[in-house]
Amino acid sequence: MSDSTAVKTASKLGLDKANTQKWIFLFIAIVPPFGGYLLFTLFPNILSVYYAMLNWDGFTDAKFVGLSNFITAFQDKYVWRALTHNLIFMITVPFFVIIISLLLAYLITNKTYKENKFLKVLFFFPNVLSTVVVALLWAFIYDGSYGLLNGLLKFIGIDIGNFYWLGNESTALASIIPAWVWGGVGLYAIIFANAMLAIPKSLYEAAILEGAGHMTRLFKITMPLVTPIIRVSALFLVVGTMKGFEIILIMTNGGPFGSTDVIGLYMFNLAFGVEYRNYGYASAVGMILFVILVTAKLLIDKFVPNKGYEY
Amino acid sequence: MFNGKRNRLMSTGAAAVLSLTMLAACSGNNGPSPSATPAGSDKPSAPAEAEVYENGLSKTEKVTLKVGFFVGGYGREWFDYAVDSFTAKYPNVKVDITASADMKTILSTKISAGNDNDMFDLFNTEPSGGIIGLAEAGKLEPMDDIWDFPLPDVPDKKVKDLMMPGMYESTPLINGKRYEFTTASSFGGLFFNKKLFEEHGWNQNPNTWEEFKALLADIKADGIAPITFPGIHPSYHNWAFGTAKNFELADINGHVEEFIDNYRTYGLPQYTNPETVETWTRFYELGKLGYFAEGLPALNHTQSQMQVIQGQAAMVSTGTHVENEMKEATPADFDWGYMAVPFRDNTDQKLWIRSGTSNFNYIWAAKPELNKKWAKELIAWLVTLDNQQFAAEKAGALPMRKDLTDDPAKAANLSSSAQSVLKYIADNDAQTFKASRSINISDPNLAQAEKLMNENIAKFAMGMQDPKPILEQAEELLKKALEAEKKN
Known part of the structure; x- marks a missing residue:
């Protein structure tokens, strides 16, 4: 064997070994999570299409x-009422979370407060709390007898007596929104702040040299460059708000008089109700929810710009 | 129809879909140990006399009983106490307890998974959706025989002989069999602060509906909300104003047995029969008079019970578990009083009280015979005088043993709420009864009927909604559900 052949063979063997290692790595990296996804997400979801056709x-x-x-589900007025409430949450919660998060992120990244690090921790704090704690905290804020909100209003001269914000049909749904927003803002504020920090300083320096003002820099540089992050965040928030019901379960259990009932809670009670239980019907309601979520995703894809800028 | 494997596959998938994706709290992993030592569990054996206990079970065959324990208002201390003495007496038996406040969901998930080996041998609460379907499917072990067991501490008496009157009769029948056995009685009604009643000179035992309304007027005139209950969980109204009141009216009208039978089988009319309409109408009238607490729709059960402890409301609709449940928040000198809501017009008519079955127990049928036998022995052990007294004194559970309640020396140590309830029942010669269904309906129209009623309870209580049109709508939905069930 000539030297060149030996080198080629050694090189080929090296490549084969690298190839094998690469495939082993890919196998180890992909198969467990993909297998888990197939087994615990895709398989039961496909099965639930079948369950939706059973009385079980x-x-x-x-x-x-x-x-x-x-x-039955399409004729069920509770399904439509719950979806209406979902729609309200789906529009308001992501909107306020994104706006407030962007504002906080912008302040953190552009103002050189010495407390910035502390503020980041403070904003993130609600995300460390469980949903149960967040819900109970806000339930106490809205309490009619001892609630912080009534106390605060009284302090500024607005005495509304023992008004129970969560016990009134006209205020309960709106009262849940701040709790939900408060619980979500911290995470997105940190995500947006990091996205803003990743924008090269040179872009701003160039803009300043060319006379760009504060608002121009915000809307011409910052916002376009964080748009892809906002888009993904909007998607997560819309889907999460549509599916979520834990905070409502604890704060109002869908009441008063069904005024805060949402589709996830209705479905949960159909499947795991104290006196009534029908997996089949609950699965049918779940399928409707699935179709709505897919539609929401497609709408976001279509209407929220997916334009990234390179820098 | 589906075969077992297919059903199990479906069950597993459904549990995964509905539990995992909706973040339902599902757990209950008891470790890998099998439910029982398999060897010899089902073998017919004739061990030597010295190797068997007085109950005829082997001293040498080791058994592990897996118990699913619902931690409710009575806590679990009383159960641990009973288990300690049980395993000391029967050292070959080990009791493996999974305790949770969310036991209903854990049970539902385990049952749907269809793995009998993973299922508890014994559990003390109903799974979500109730037990009728399970009993009809042969998944539960009948318990009629426990009533004829000799009492472990009074072997010459049967369990049935020393139980509180009415408990055997109140145990629900499904296809003529009893599938549950309760080890603590529980009663519903209005619980109040005795001292507050004494300070204001309010009537603690109104005998008739008119006297009751006069009491509520007196309380309201003193600036306190007469009644509260948790509007977030409106079915709590049932403890004081629920089905027992329908039975009371039916009794007054002379057809209570027919009424109860109709109730059990979802006979029509269910929501619009005269007694049910009358019960809800009276409830609504109290609401219109402003006798229920302000903000009631926003209250959870702890908040509503706190209102009574703090003197914001005079009475709360709940069960006898209230004292133990609120013990951390109750002042040491707080004395719980009790009354039922009298719907009767005079004391010649019978007063009906909602009887609950707290700590009711079920045995999974597909378990080894030996496990089931020991599970029944454990249940019988829970009604020994020592265990009953411990549960009554420490947890506030109302005893099942009448030789405990009849003995003034022993009864003196019961919790204040338990004493109040027992005295009230004796003073008023009240009829206690547990309402239960004997058939299962899974059609979604029934879920809608129940949701319709549940959502309107707080409206009735606030005097915002006349119950009659709601009852009519619920009746229509029930009719649809029954028709659909017939077709299936």
């Missing part, structure tokens, strides 16, 4: 009822 309480023999559960 989970204990006894299932009865195939075809599309009956879907027909």
Whole structure:
């Protein structure tokens, strides 16, 4: 064997080894999470399409009822009412979370407060708390007898007596929004702040030299460059708000008089209710939720610009 | 129909979809140990006399009982106490307890998963959706025989002989069999601060509906909300104003047995029969008079009970668990009083009280025979005098043993709420009864009927909604549900 052949063979062996290692790495990196996704997410989700066609309480023999559960769900006024509430949350919560998060992020990154690090921790704090704690905290704020809100209003001269914000049909739904927003702002403020910090300083320096003012720099440099992050955040927030119901379960349990009921809570009670339980019907409601989520995703894809800028 | 494997596959998938994706709290992993030592569990054996206990079970066969324990208002201290003495007496039996306040969800998930080996041998609360479907499917072990067991501490008496009157009769029947056994009685009604009543000179035992209304007027005139309950969980109204009142009216009208039978089987009319309409109408009238606490729709059960402790409301609709549940927040000298809501017009008519079954127990049928036998022994052990007294004194549970409640020396140590309830029942010769269904309906129209009612309870209480049109709508939905069930 000539030297050149030996070198080639050694090189080929080296490449083969590298190739093998690469495939082993890919296998180890991809198969467990992908397998978990198939087993615990995709498989049960596909199965639930089938469950939605059953009259089944989970204990006894299932009865195939075809599309009956879907027909009932479309005629169920509670489904539509819950979806209306979801729609309100889906619009308001992501909107306020993004606006407030952007504002906080901008202040943190552009103002040289010496407390910046502390403020970041403070903003993030609600994300460390469990949803249960956040919900209970806000339930106490809204309490009619001892609530902080009534006390604050009284302090500034507005005495509304023992008004129970969560006990009134006209205020309960709106009262949940600040709690939900407060619980979500911190995480997105940190995400946006880091995105803003990643923008090269030279862009701002060049703009300043060319006479760009504060607002011009914000809307011509900062916002366009963080748009992809906002887009992804909007998607997470819309989907999360549509699915979420834990905060409502604790604060109002869908009340008063159903005025804060949402589709996830309704579905949960259909599947795990104290007196009533029907996995089939709950799955049908879940399928409707699934279709809505996919639609929301497509709408965001279509209407929120997906234009990234390179720098 | 579906075969077992397919059903199990479906069950597992459904539990995963509805539990994992909706973040339902599901846990309950008890470790890898099997439910029982399999060897010999089901073997017919005739061990030598010295190797068996007085109950005929082997001293040498080791058994692990897996218990799913719901931690409710009575806590778990009383159960641990009973288990300690049980395992000391029967050292071959180990009791593996999974305790949770969310046991209903844990049970539902385990049952839907369809793995009998992973399921508890014994559990003390209903899974979500109730037990009728389970019993009908043969998943639960009938418990009729426990009532004829000799009492472990009074072997010459049967369990049935020393139980509180009415408890055996109140145990729900499904297809003629009893599938649950309660080890503590529980009663619903209005609980109040005795001292506050004494200070204001309010009537602590109104005998009739008119006297009751006069009491509420007196309380309101003194600037205190007469009644509260948690509007977030409006079914709490049922402890004082619920089905027992329908039964009371049906009794006054002379057809209570027919009424109860109709209730059990969802016989029509269910929501619009005269007694049910009358009950809700009276409830609504109290609401219109402003007798329920302001802000009630926003209250959870702890907040509503706190209102009574803090003197903002005079009475709360709840059960006898209230004393133990609120013990951390109650002043040491607080004395709980109790009354039922009398719907009767005179004392010749019977007063009905909602009887609960706290700490009711169920045994999973697909477990080894030996486990089921020991599970029944453990249940019988829970009604020994020592265990009953401990549960009554430490947890405020109302005893099942009448030789405890009949003995003034022993009864003197019961919690103040338990004493108040027992005295009230004796003074008023009240009829206690547990309302239960004997058939299961899974059609979604029933869920809508129940949701409709639940959402309007707080409206009735606030005097904002006449119950009659709501009851009519609920009746229509129930009719649809029954028709759909017939078709299936």
